[in-house]
Amino acid sequence: xxxxxxxxxxxxxxVLDAEEITxxxxxxxxxxxxxxxxxxxxxxxxxxLLKNGKRADLSVKKGDEVFFGRxxxxxxxxxxxxxxxxxxxxxLARRS
Amino acid sequence: xxxxxxxxxxxxxxVLDAEEITxxxxxxxxxxxxxxxxxxxxxxxxxxLLKNGKRADLSVKKGDEVFFGRxxxxxxxxxxxxxxxxxxxxxLARRS
Amino acid sequence: xxxxxxxxxxxxxxVLDAEEITxxxxxxxxxxxxxxxxxxxxxxxxxxLLKNGKRADLSVKKGDEVFFGRxxxxxxxxxxxxxxxxxxxxxLARRS
Amino acid sequence: xxxxxxxxxxxxxxVLDAEEITxxxxxxxxxxxxxxxxxxxxxxxxxxLLKNGKRADLSVKKGDEVFFGRxxxxxxxxxxxxxxxxxxxxxLARRS
Amino acid sequence: xxxxxxxxxxxxxxVLDAEEITxxxxxxxxxxxxxxxxxxxxxxxxxxLLKNGKRADLSVKKGDEVFFGRxxxxxxxxxxxxxxxxxxxxxLARRS
Amino acid sequence: xxxxxxxxxxxxxxVLDAEEITxxxxxxxxxxxxxxxxxxxxxxxxxxLLKNGKRADLSVKKGDEVFFGRxxxxxxxxxxxxxxxxxxxxxLARRS
Amino acid sequence: xxxxxxxxxxxxxxVLDAEEITxxxxxxxxxxxxxxxxxxxxxxxxxxLLKNGKRADLSVKKGDEVFFGRxxxxxxxxxxxxxxxxxxxxxLARRS
Numbered sequence: 001x002x003x004x005x006x007x008x009x010x011x012x013x014x015v016l017d018a019e020e021i022t023x024x025x026x027x028x029x030x031x032x033x034x035x036x037x038x039x040x041x042x043x044x045x046x047x048x049l050l051k052n053g054k055r056a057d058l059s060v061k062k063g064d065e066v067f068f069g070r071x072x073x074x075x076x077x078x079x080x081x082x083x084x085x086x087x088x089x090x091x092l093a094r095r096s
Numbered sequence: 097x098x099x100x101x102x103x104x105x106x107x108x109x110x111v112l113d114a115e116e117i118t119x120x121x122x123x124x125x126x127x128x129x130x131x132x133x134x135x136x137x138x139x140x141x142x143x144x145l146l147k148n149g150k151r152a153d154l155s156v157k158k159g160d161e162v163f164f165g166r167x168x169x170x171x172x173x174x175x176x177x178x179x180x181x182x183x184x185x186x187x188l189a190r191r192s
Numbered sequence: 193x194x195x196x197x198x199x200x201x202x203x204x205x206x207v208l209d210a211e212e213i214t215x216x217x218x219x220x221x222x223x224x225x226x227x228x229x230x231x232x233x234x235x236x237x238x239x240x241l242l243k244n245g246k247r248a249d250l251s252v253k254k255g256d257e258v259f260f261g262r263x264x265x266x267x268x269x270x271x272x273x274x275x276x277x278x279x280x281x282x283x284l285a286r287r288s
Numbered sequence: 289x290x291x292x293x294x295x296x297x298x299x300x301x302x303v304l305d306a307e308e309i310t311x312x313x314x315x316x317x318x319x320x321x322x323x324x325x326x327x328x329x330x331x332x333x334x335x336x337l338l339k340n341g342k343r344a345d346l347s348v349k350k351g352d353e354v355f356f357g358r359x360x361x362x363x364x365x366x367x368x369x370x371x372x373x374x375x376x377x378x379x380l381a382r383r384s
Numbered sequence: 385x386x387x388x389x390x391x392x393x394x395x396x397x398x399v400l401d402a403e404e405i406t407x408x409x410x411x412x413x414x415x416x417x418x419x420x421x422x423x424x425x426x427x428x429x430x431x432x433l434l435k436n437g438k439r440a441d442l443s444v445k446k447g448d449e450v451f452f453g454r455x456x457x458x459x460x461x462x463x464x465x466x467x468x469x470x471x472x473x474x475x476l477a478r479r480s
Numbered sequence: 481x482x483x484x485x486x487x488x489x490x491x492x493x494x495v496l497d498a499e500e501i502t503x504x505x506x507x508x509x510x511x512x513x514x515x516x517x518x519x520x521x522x523x524x525x526x527x528x529l530l531k532n533g534k535r536a537d538l539s540v541k542k543g544d545e546v547f548f549g550r551x552x553x554x555x556x557x558x559x560x561x562x563x564x565x566x567x568x569x570x571x572l573a574r575r576s
Numbered sequence: 577x578x579x580x581x582x583x584x585x586x587x588x589x590x591v592l593d594a595e596e597i598t599x600x601x602x603x604x605x606x607x608x609x610x611x612x613x614x615x616x617x618x619x620x621x622x623x624x625l626l627k628n629g630k631r632a633d634l635s636v637k638k639g640d641e642v643f644f645g646r647x648x649x650x651x652x653x654x655x656x657x658x659x660x661x662x663x664x665x666x667x668l669a670r671r672s
Contacts, residue, residue, distance in 0.1 A: 006477040093102040285294040390669040573582040
């Protein structure tokens with residue numbers, strides 16, 4: 001199986017479907033233009049290199065569900081699964 | 097229920113309706129192109145990381161009603177409610 | 193009544209009408225494309241945060257009449273009055 | 289009479305007519321697209337604030353005739369006179 | 385034979401074909417617009433020059449298979465082989 | 481006679497004709513889009529102000545013939561002569 | 577004969593023809609849009625001025641054959657020869 005090892009402060013995200021279910025259970029697909037996307041963190045890089053030679057801890061970890069802008073990052077397709085590679089500062093929030 | 101935990105100096109805003117009521121009580125919808133928007137702060141991030149390892153306090157808090165540019169930030173729809181995730185410096189003013 | 197409290201080095205301006213009266217008293221409306229605007233300062237923020245933890249004084253104060261570029265800042269309409277929220281460095285000059 | 293007090297390192301310029309007179313005395317209007325403009329300095333700001341808390345001296349003074357790019361700065365019309373408000377680094381040269 | 389010696393923190397990549405094989409063995413060419421590319425590192429530069437006069441180690445080495453954005457870097461064709469010359473920070477991840 | 485005194489690290493250039501003469505003596509006008517221009521340095525500014533309060537020496541002097549990009553700088557027409565005012569870093573090379 | 581003396585960290589390159597010869601000897605002109613160019617270094621500048629008053633050594637020398645992006649730098653035609661003037665960081669690699 002293929003593993004993607006992101007460099008620096010990058011994060012590999014498995015993209016989650018953007019559908020929304022209303023209170024009444026009706027599926028409302030988001031309009032592609034204005035909505036962000038959600039995904040699950042699959043792998044994180046070693047962190048950005050600091051001037052003192054250490055690396056900064058990332059603020060997300062493997063398994064976190066996160067929000068990001070729909071056009072953020074770069075899409076990568078590996079073994080039929082769609083991933084995004086984002087820099088840490090393209091991640092807007094964690095969902096809990 | 098879903099909680100959105102913004103990273104860094106980001107803030108989650110519940111968007112308020114942009115309608116204006118004139119002195120005579122007539123509703124004047126703002127033209128979408130030139131007006132900012134208002135919203136209520138629902139969650140704030142831990143603050144921007146400073147060089148000394150601490151985090152900067154945010155200048156808004158949960159519950160504040162704030163002004164921001166209509167095109168600022170990223171829209172997120174969670175459980176049928178429309179939110180915006182903004183960076184602190186995209187918030188123009190607090191209303192009181 | 194609503195109060196707008198600008199953050200950081202922002203300033204709330206009540207926009208003044210752009211008409212010009214010639215020596216002969218004829219009103220010459222400015223062409224919208226090339227003229228700046230004038231306004232009266234209604235509120236000022238606490239100032240930009242400096243590295244030493246203090247805030248920089250603003251160089252304008254409440255009541256000043258100021259010049260700014262027509263496209264500077266963000267328009268806000270509150271209680272039927274049109275305001276602009278500007279950053280301090282978008283203010284070009286004070287009129288006296 | 290109105291006075292314009294520029295902020296920071298800004299300068300107020302009274303714009304001079306762009307006409308050129310050839311050796312033979314024929315007036316050659318500059319093509320609007322490629323020529324800069326000249327003007328006379330009417331007021332100067334206090335100078336840019338330095339890190340040590342002092343302000344940098346401006347390299348032009350009231351009365352100087354200066355060159356600047358045609359699209360530099362912001363036009364302001366006060367009491368029927370056309371001015372430009374420029375930052376110091378938009379001034380290309382002094383004429384003598 | 386020709387050797388390409390990249391300068392600074394640049395890396396020479398031999399581009400790998402972007403085809404994907406599904407579980408059922410059907411070849412799905414990536415759409416050119418949204419997919420990144422993969423390649424094999426053929427040569428690395430000496431690293432970016434640091435202020436202390438040393439050079440920063442690169443985080444990839446010859447032989448690594450890497451991901452990069454489709455529009456990153458510059459294409460070079462040498463002896464009929466297609467290469468890309470990328471800066472280190474245009475490399476998104478290593479594959480393993 | 482008019483003198484142009486450039487500010488900071490700016491340089492006044494008298495533009496030289498862009499024609500090229502081939503070995504056979506045929507004049508080949510440069511295509512306007514891709515060729516730089518040459519000129520003769522007529523005046524130099526005092527140099528860019530350094531943090532220590534001194535000014536950096538310019539690397540060209542009056543009389544030098546220099547190369548620059550065709551779209552660099554700002555054209556100024558004084559007493560029927562066409563000049564360009566360039567910043568020092570817009571000068572590509574000296575001819576000798 | 578004319579000599580071009582590049583300033584700072586600039587380099588003068590004599591552009592080499594972009595044709596490629598395949599294994600079978602067929603000439604394949606590069607498509608103009610996506611391919612870089614090669615050239616031979618004819619002259620180098622004194623190097624970028626460092627804060628300590630010294631100049632940084634260039635990483636290429638006269639005679640080197642180098643790769644650069646097709647749209648990098650500025651074309652100069654002198655004595656019927658086509659040159660490019662590039663900054664050092666526009667040079668991607670040396671060929672050997």
